[in-house]
Amino acid sequence: xxxxxxxxxxxxxxxxxxxxxxxxxxxxxxxxxxxxxxxxxxxxxxxxxxxxxxxxxxxxxxxxxxxxxxxxxxxxxxxxxxxxxxxxxxxxxxxxxxxxxxxxxxxxxxxxxxxxxxxxxxxxxxxxxxxxxxxxxxxxxxxxxxxxxxxxxxxxxxxxxxxxxxxxxxxxxxxxxxxxxxxxxxxxxxxxxxxxxxxxxxxxxxxxxxxxxxxxxxxxxxxxxxxxxxxxxxxxxxxxxxxxxxxxxxxxxxxxxxxxxxxxxxxxxxxxxxxxxxxxxxxxxxxxxxxxxxxxxxxxxxxxxxxxxxxxxxxxxxxxxxxxxxxxxxxxxxxxxxxxxxxxxxxxxxxxxxxxxxxxxxxxxxxxxxxxxxxxxxxxxxxxxxxxxxxxxxxxxxxxxxxxxxxxxxxxxxxxxxxxxxxxxxxxxxxxxxxxxxxxxxxxxxxxxxxxxxxxxxxxxxxx
Ligand code: GDP
Numbered sequence: 001x002x003x004x005x006x007x008x009x010x011x012x013x014x015x016x017x018x019x020x021x022x023x024x025x026x027x028x029x030x031x032x033x034x035x036x037x038x039x040x041x042x043x044x045x046x047x048x049x050x051x052x053x054x055x056x057x058x059x060x061x062x063x064x065x066x067x068x069x070x071x072x073x074x075x076x077x078x079x080x081x082x083x084x085x086x087x088x089x090x091x092x093x094x095x096x097x098x099x100x101x102x103x104x105x106x107x108x109x110x111x112x113x114x115x116x117x118x119x120x121x122x123x124x125x126x127x128x129x130x131x132x133x134x135x136x137x138x139x140x141x142x143x144x145x146x147x148x149x150x151x152x153x154x155x156x157x158x159x160x161x162x163x164x165x166x167x168x169x170x171x172x173x174x175x176x177x178x179x180x181x182x183x184x185x186x187x188x189x190x191x192x193x194x195x196x197x198x199x200x201x202x203x204x205x206x207x208x209x210x211x212x213x214x215x216x217x218x219x220x221x222x223x224x225x226x227x228x229x230x231x232x233x234x235x236x237x238x239x240x241x242x243x244x245x246x247x248x249x250x251x252x253x254x255x256x257x258x259x260x261x262x263x264x265x266x267x268x269x270x271x272x273x274x275x276x277x278x279x280x281x282x283x284x285x286x287x288x289x290x291x292x293x294x295x296x297x298x299x300x301x302x303x304x305x306x307x308x309x310x311x312x313x314x315x316x317x318x319x320x321x322x323x324x325x326x327x328x329x330x331x332x333x334x335x336x337x338x339x340x341x342x343x344x345x346x347x348x349x350x351x352x353x354x355x356x357x358x359x360x361x362x363x364x365x366x367x368x369x370x371x372x373x374x375x376x377x378x379x380x381x382x383x384x385x386x387x388x389x390x391x392x393x394x395x396x397x398x399x400x401x402x403x404x405x406x407x408x409x410x411x412x413x414x415x416x417x418x419x420x421x422x423x424x425x426x427x428x429x430x431x432x433x434x435x436x437x438x439x440x441x442x443x444x445x446x447x448x449x450x451x452x453x454x455x456x457x458x459x460x461x462x463x464x
Pocket of ligand 1: 029030031033034036097098099100338341342378379381382383
């Protein structure tokens with residue numbers, strides 16, 4: 001069989017056409033992942049007529065011609081509920097998309113006029129497949145557990161039992177009182193204490209607005225709900241010594257707890273990093289700084305601590321374990337302070353500088369091994385309109401929107417601190433960032449947003 005040079009070139013070109021990018025979207029619960037992905041997909045699906053993306057060069061310059069949804073490649077992963085989310089936004093009254101609690105995925109095919117490399121000369125159009133993967137940031141909080149043994153992890157958990165945590169942990173600790181963990185394991189007792197521990201973690205999240213909860217799967221179990229691998233808990237280092245844990249019989253309660261902890265590390269944490277994390281190309285981390293500012297200093301500091309832990313997943317330079325095991329290939333990370341439509345526009349730069357402070361250490365370290373990072377504020381789906389009100393003869397910035405109760409609101413929600421708030425600040429300042437309902441949206445128009453185009457430019461602009 002004769003193969004012509006033309007055939008070879010065509011083969012080479014079509015291989016070049018099939019380009020892929022895997023964009024990972026993460027953030028702690030309620031940070032705004034579902035709203036962000038819904039808006040991102042919606043903006044791209046309207047690309048040929050979208051007047052709302054002036055900062056996204058491929059659209060502005062007419063390079064990106066169109067986008068459509070195509071079946072996702074990974075058949076074992078849940079589908080991201082775009083239609084369901086849009087259904088809620090377009091209903092009357094509109095409501096926010098329902099968040100997902102597991103990994104989910106959606107794929108778009110983006111048709112564009114190649115601007116780079118040989119394709120520029122050989123083809124009029126090419127396709128970039130964009131896989132968007134949504135996964136809970138809580139799962140990234142588990143990474144540091146890989147470097148701890150059961151006893152060291154127990155010590156760390158007990159050291160954190162202060163303030164609200166100490167109060168919330170009372171029932172769980174009571175259920176552990178006067179137990180001899182060196183005795184033969186009683187499965188039903190372990191299940192009962194695990195349930196109290198899990199309840200404690202849930203309460204930290206939902207009642208107290210705290211984010212740093214470990215193990216992450218206990219509060220967002222995904223497909224592992226009810227599995228014995230989620231039935232363990234830390235033991236009190238004042239009652240049990242490191243030596244007792246090391247010498248524990250494998251059939252004792254201590255032995256079983258230790259084994260389940262190790263199993264969780266090997267069969268839950270590691271596979272997550274191997275299957276997903278190592279394959280991502282780009283990453284966006286969404287952070288809601290406003291809700292913790294509303295909730296007070298404990299919640300705010302806890303959020304900072306959670307973000308710091310979460311950043312550990314991007315500190316490849318320092319984290320040899322991560323590098324050795326998973327060889328991640330992410331080259332760009334975007335930190336986005338979400339829900340910017342909750343504050344008046346002149347506060348947006350404050351949101352960015354606050355965010356920069358929160359991730360300061362990671363941000364300034366060039367040890368990110370060639371990963372570029374950027375911080376911005378955005379609103380995936382803007383629910384307010386900025387304006388002015390006159391107060392005592394002065395024009396004051398204000399926001400107009402509809403509260404979750406359906407009442408029209410005009411308000412100035414408060415100032416976002418430029419720097420990390422100190423104790424004097426908490427004493428003096430009052431924040432009132434009220435939640436808004438999404439506005440009425442036309443089904444043939446792209447969703448209103450703030451700076452989604454800037455985010456798209458950073459994450460995808462160089463790929464066409
Ligand atoms: P997830 O848990 O990270 O997926 O968070 P969601 O995307 O479900 O967002 C949680 C809630 O935050 C939503 O139900 C909305 O109330 C609010 N929210 C998210 N994004 C925005 C936004 O861009 N603007 C406004 N005003 N609210 C938002």
